[in-house]
Amino acid sequence: MSATTTPHPKGTAGGNRRRRRGPRTWLAALPLLAFTGLCFGIPLGAIAFGAVTRTDPATGATRPTGEHLARSLQGPYLGSLIGSVHLSALTALVGGLLGVLIAQAVVTSRSTALRGAALTASGVLANFGGVPLAFAFIATVGISGVVTQLADLGGLGWSLYSFTGLTVVYLYFLIPLMVLVIVPALDGLRPQWREAAQNNGATTWQFWRHVGLPVLAPSLLGGFVLLFGTAFAAHATAAALVGGSVPLVTLKIADALSGNVLTGQENVALALGLDMILIAGLVMAVYLPLQRRSARWLR
Numbered sequence: 331m332s333a334t335t336t337p338h339p340k341g342t343a344g345g346n347r348r349r350r351r352g353p354r355t356w357l358a359a360l361p362l363l364a365f366t367g368l369c370f371g372i373p374l375g376a377i378a379f380g381a382v383t384r385t386d387p388a389t390g391a392t393r394p395t396g397e398h399l400a401r402s403l404q405g406p407y408l409g410s411l412i413g414s415v416h417l418s419a420l421t422a423l424v425g426g427l428l429g430v431l432i433a434q435a436v437v438t439s440r441s442t443a444l445r446g447a448a449l450t451a452s453g454v455l456a457n458f459g460g461v462p463l464a465f466a467f468i469a470t471v472g473i474s475g476v477v478t479q480l481a482d483l484g485g486l487g488w489s490l491y492s493f494t495g496l497t498v499v500y501l502y503f504l505i506p507l508m509v510l511v512i513v514p515a516l517d518g519l520r521p522q523w524r525e526a527a528q529n530n531g532a533t534t535w536q537f538w539r540h541v542g543l544p545v546l547a548p549s550l551l552g553g554f555v556l557l558f559g560t561a562f563a564a565h566a567t568a569a570a571l572v573g574g575s576v577p578l579v580t581l582k583i584a585d586a587l588s589g590n591v592l593t594g595q596e597n598v599a600l601a602l603g604l605d606m607i608l609i610a611g612l613v614m615a616v617y618l619p620l621q622r623r624s625a626r627w628l629r
Contacts, residue, residue, distance in 0.1 A: 421501055
C-alpha cells in the first residue's frame with residue numbers, strides 16, 4: 331500500500347469555495363463603500379485640500395502651503411484645541427465613572443422594570459443635545475432659571491455660562507451614553523467566575539481587582555474613548571451656552587468660517603477641522619482594538 335496521501339477533496343472544495351467567496355464579499359460591500367466614500371471621503375478630501383493649499387485671489391492660481399496648518403497650532407487656535415481636549419477628557423473621566431456606577435446598580439438589580447426604565451431613559455438622554463438641551467438648562471439653572479432663583483445658586487458662585495457649567499451640561503448626555511456602553515460588558519461577567527472566586531476564599535475586592543476589572547478594562551477604556559470623542563465633536567450645545575467665552579475648537583472653526591472675528595480665515599478653519607479629524611482618528615484607533623478584545627472576553 332502506498333504511503334502517500336492525497337488531499338481530501340472536501341478540503342480542496344472548501345478552499346475553492348473560500349477563494350470564490352472573496353470577490354462576492356467585496357461586491358456585497360460595494361454599496362457601503364460607495365456610500366462611505368461619498369459622504370465621508372469627498373468632504374475629507376476637500377478639507378485636506380483646503381488646509382494645505384492657498385489660492386491667489388488675483389490670478390486664481392492654487393499652490394501648496396503649510397501656513398494654515400502652522401497657524402492652526404498657534405495662539406488662540408492652539409488654545410482652543412487644548413481647551414477642547416481638556417473639557418473632553420474631564421467629562422469623559424467623570425461621566426465614565428458615574429456611568430459605571432449606575433450601570434452596576436442596574437445590572438445587579440433584580441427588578442426588570444427598573445432595568446428597562448433605566449436603559450430606555452439612557453437611550454433617550456444620550457441622544458438629547460444641541461440647542462434644545464442648552465435651552466432646557468438655561469430655563470432651569472441659567473441666570474434667571476427656576477432652580478437658580480429658588481436655591482439662590484448665583485449667590486453660591488454658580489454660573490451656567492462657564493467651563494464648569496458646560497461640564498455639567500455635557501455630563502447630562504455622556505453619563506447615559508456610558509451606561510449604554512458598559513451594561514452589556516457587565517452582563518458578560520459570568521456568575522461562575524464570582525462563585526469560583528468565593529469558593530477559593532476571595533473577597534469582593536479581590537474578585538474585582540484580579541478578575542472583574544481586568545476583564546472589563548478594554549470596555550472601560552473603550553467607553554472613555556467614546557465619551558471623549560463625543561464631547562470633542564460637540565458644537566451646538568456649547569455655541570448656544572458659552573459662545574466664545576470658553577475656548578473650544580468647534581467654536582473657533584465656526585467663527586473662522588463665518589468671519590465673525592477675522593475675514594479670510596476659511597482655510598485656517600479647514601486646517602482646524604483636519605486637526606480634529608486626526609485627533610478623532612487617533613481616538614478611533616484606540617477604541618476599535620479595545621472593543622474587539624473586549625468582545626473576545628465577554629462572548
